[in-house]
Amino acid sequence: MSEKTPVVRGLRDIYPGESERFDMVEQSMIEIIRKYGYQEIRLPMLEAIDLFSRGLGEATDAVEKEMYTLEDRDHDVLALRPEGTASCVRAVIDRNMTREGKPRLWYAGPMFRYERPQKGRYRQFYQIGAEAFGLEGPDVDAELIFMGHDMWKMLGLESAVELEMNTIGSGDSRRAYSEALVKYLNPRKKELDVDSERRLTTNPMRILDSKNSSTQKLLESAPDLHDFIDSASRTHFEGVCEYLDREGINFRVNPRLVRGLDYYTDTVFEWVTDKLGSQGTICAGGRYDGLVERLGGPSVPAAGFAAGLDRVVLLHETLGMNADESAADVYVIVMESRHEAYARRLAQFMRTETSLRIRQHLGGGKVGVQMRQADRSGARWAVIVGDDEVAENRVALKWLREETEQESLDFEQLATCLNRAVESH
Ligand code: ATP
Ligand code: MG
Numbered sequence: 203m204s205e206k207t208p209v210v211r212g213l214r215d216i217y218p219g220e221s222e223r224f225d226m227v228e229q230s231m232i233e234i235i236r237k238y239g240y241q242e243i244r245l246p247m248l249e250a251i252d253l254f255s256r257g258l259g260e261a262t263d264a265v266e267k268e269m270y271t272l273e274d275r276d277h278d279v280l281a282l283r284p285e286g287t288a289s290c291v292r293a294v295i296d297r298n299m300t301r302e303g304k305p306r307l308w309y310a311g312p313m314f315r316y317e318r319p320q321k322g323r324y325r326q327f328y329q330i331g332a333e334a335f336g337l338e339g340p341d342v343d344a345e346l347i348f349m350g351h352d353m354w355k356m357l358g359l360e361s362a363v364e365l366e367m368n369t370i371g372s373g374d375s376r377r378a379y380s381e382a383l384v385k386y387l388n389p390r391k392k393e394l395d396v397d398s399e400r401r402l403t404t405n406p407m408r409i410l411d412s413k414n415s416s417t418q419k420l421l422e423s424a425p426d427l428h429d430f431i432d433s434a435s436r437t438h439f440e441g442v443c444e445y446l447d448r449e450g451i452n453f454r455v456n457p458r459l460v461r462g463l464d465y466y467t468d469t470v471f472e473w474v475t476d477k478l479g480s481q482g483t484i485c486a487g488g489r490y491d492g493l494v495e496r497l498g499g500p501s502v503p504a505a506g507f508a509a510g511l512d513r514v515v516l517l518h519e520t521l522g523m524n525a526d527e528s529a530a531d532v533y534v535i536v537m538e539s540r541h542e543a544y545a546r547r548l549a550q551f552m553r554t555e556t557s558l559r560i561r562q563h564l565g566g567g568k569v570g571v572q573m574r575q576a577d578r579s580g581a582r583w584a585v586i587v588g589d590d591e592v593a594e595n596r597v598a599l600k601w602l603r604e605e606t607e608q609e610s611l612d613f614e615q616l617a618t619c620l621n622r623a624v625e626s627h
Contacts, residue, residue, distance in 0.1 A: 212317070212325030220515075223525035227357060227515050231330050232310060234352045238345065240308045240332050245289040247312065251281040257288035257497055259464025261404035268315035270325075282314035285463070286331045287490070287506060288497070294335055295499035304336030310511075322481025322513050333506035335494070340441030343469045343489060344449075346507050347442075350473050350485050351451055357514070358523050359475075363484065365451065367471045368459035369439035370407070371431040373492060376467075379430040380406045386424050393420050410458045413480070421458070428457060435468050442469055465490040469505070477520050478513060485509035528580025530561035532620070533602075535572040537588035545587045548597060548613070552585075555617040557624060577602060583620070 209215060216224055251271055258265050270282040283289055286309050299305045310330040317323055332349060334342045347365065354360045370376060383406050391399055395414035402409065410421060431439075446453055453471075461470045470488035478484075487507025494502040518525070532552060536545045549562045561579055563572045569586075576584040586598040586608075597616055600608045611619060 210325075212319035214324060214326075218529065219527050222527045223518060224511070224515050226525055227518055228310065228328075228330065228511055230356050231353050231509060231511070231514070232308070234349055234356060235308045235330070235332050237352075238306070238332075238349055240306045240334075243290060243293060243307045243309050245283070245286060245293060245309055245311070247283055247314075248280045249283055249289055249292070251279045253288050253292055253497070254281055254284060257291065257465060257493060258285070259405070261401070262408075262463050264315060264463065266404075268317055270314045270316055284315045285313055286311070286329055286508060287333060287463075287465070287493070290331070290333050290506075291493055291497050291499070291504070295494065295497060300336050300494070300500060300502045304334070306332070306334045308332045320481070322478050322510075322516055324512060328511035329508040330511055331506060331508040333504060335504045336502050337505070338491070338503040340438050340445060340469075342505050343438075343442045343471075344445030346487055346505055347446060347451065347471060348449065350507065350509070351449075353509070353514075354473070357518055359514070359517055359521065362477050362517060362521055363473050363475045365446075365453040365471060365473055366456040366459050367439075367443070367446075367453045367469070368456055369431060369435055369468050370427065370460055370466060370470055370488075371435040372467060375430045375432055375435065376407065379425065379427050382425040382430070383407065383409070387420070390420055393417075405464070407460050410460045426457065427460075438468055461486065461488060465493040465496070467491045471507075473509075475517055477517055481513060483510070484513045484517060526580075528582075529559070530579045530581045531558035532560045532583045532585055533572075533576035533579050533581040534560065534562040535569060535576060535584050535586045536563060537569060537586070539566055541587045541589075541592055544592050548585065548587065551613055552617070552620065556620045558620060582623075585616070 254269065255265050260266065264284040269284055271279060273279050290307060290309060294300060294305060308331060311328065312326050313329050314326050316325060319325060332346060334346065354363050384402060387394065387402055391402065393416055395412060395417050398409045398412045398414065398417045409417065412418065459470055459472060466488045468489045472483045473485040474482045475484060476482060485507055489505040491503040494500065494504055534545050534549050536542055545562055549560045552558060552560045561581065563575065573584065582601065582603055584600045584602055586600060591597050596610050596612050598608050599611055599616060599619065
């Protein structure tokens with residue numbers, strides 16, 4: 203026997219039984235975004251490495267420690283995308299999309315980060331993101347949050363998630379604050395955790411985000427970011443909060459919330475849950491007014507979010523929410539192999555006349571065996587074909603999950619019966 207090749211560490215297969223929930227959650231989230239009039243953009247998974255080092259910032263975890271890079275045969279250095287915003291901005295700039303309008307876009311797909319794998323943290327994970335360009339007011343920040351709110355509501359996750367908000371102000375305020383923070387922390391360097399000490403020179407504001415308790419203790423008497431926020435940013439943030447209040451969306455202002463990527467300005471937010479341990483952020487976003495210009499485009503404001511699909515699915519499952527894991531709705535059984543052509547015609551009829559998923563039994567075998575497979579497929583109905591049925595152009599319908607007699611129906615009656623059952627389900 204040959205050796206098996208295991209799946210790469212941190213990567214995983216999403217098998218039937220899980221993929222149904224994954225798909226259902228993904229489609230629900232996309233449906234909400236589409237309902238807000240956002241348009242899909244399909245982006246490549248490989249980009250020139252500079253896009254991320256320039257876009258996200260050299261000293262961010264995603265670029266510094268987590269990027270998958272490769273050199274292609276032309277010696278171009280590429281990276282598997284760690285997130286979608288930078289690509290989306292690049293694409294918007296390439297087409298000069300902001301000259302004509304104010305595009306609102308969404309994307310979905312896998313992202314790659316070389317992280318320490320654990321529950322809710324993978325090296326290939328899936329995001330669904332939305333980005334809005336050319337809008338500077340608080341209304342769009344609020345709209346992006348409404349979308350998240352609608353998603354959690356639709357999926358039944360509402361009671362398990364909370365919204366955390368903060369403003370990190372303009373680039374100038376952040377620079378001034380960073381300096382003050384460094385000045386405060388430098389003499390106390392020895393009390394910092396290793397990562398935070400390194401960030402003191404590379405990305406000081408990220409220290410606020412540290413999970414280390416002694417670092418957090420030290421931060422208690424550090425300068426307060428909010429004292430550095432200018433009045434325009436304050437007004438903007440108050441505007442966002444007013445929109446949320448008006449819609450009755452609860453939130454908590456978390457002054458330590460800074461987000462991991464460099465490009466954010468003003469509003470930042472995270473949807474968090476306490477049901478998934480330390481991987482509790484299921485969706486994160488904010489405003490990134492400087493990014494389009496930084497990547498070579500015009501000076502255009504923008505805001506967006508990315509939801510972590512893997513974690514939303516995990517939460518959905520953890521809360522015991524239902525997901526249909528069946529393979530098919532109807533299983534077509536043939537008494538003898540000579541009935542196969544008839545069965546195929548019948549299956550095709552149901553595929554066109556109903557919205558149901560029809561699995562035709564293949565590979566022969568006794569009726570009992572076929573029945574067991576029908577049951578295992580999760581189907582609600584078995585449709586059975588034998589000599590009598592073929593002779594009379596009828597079928598035998600059996601409800602697999604309810605106590606009813608087997609019925610004999612013609613094709614039209616069958617379609618009516620199935621469609622009626624679907625409608626009332
Ligand atoms: P974290 O603090 O958990 O590392 P992040 O700040 O790096 O998250 P973002 O870059 O803002 O995350 O990505 C948005 C969302 O994508 C996260 O809130 C999370 O739900 C999801 N996400 C990020 N990294 C991973 C990962 N390695 N595995 C699964 N989901 C992830
Ligand atoms: Mg991260």
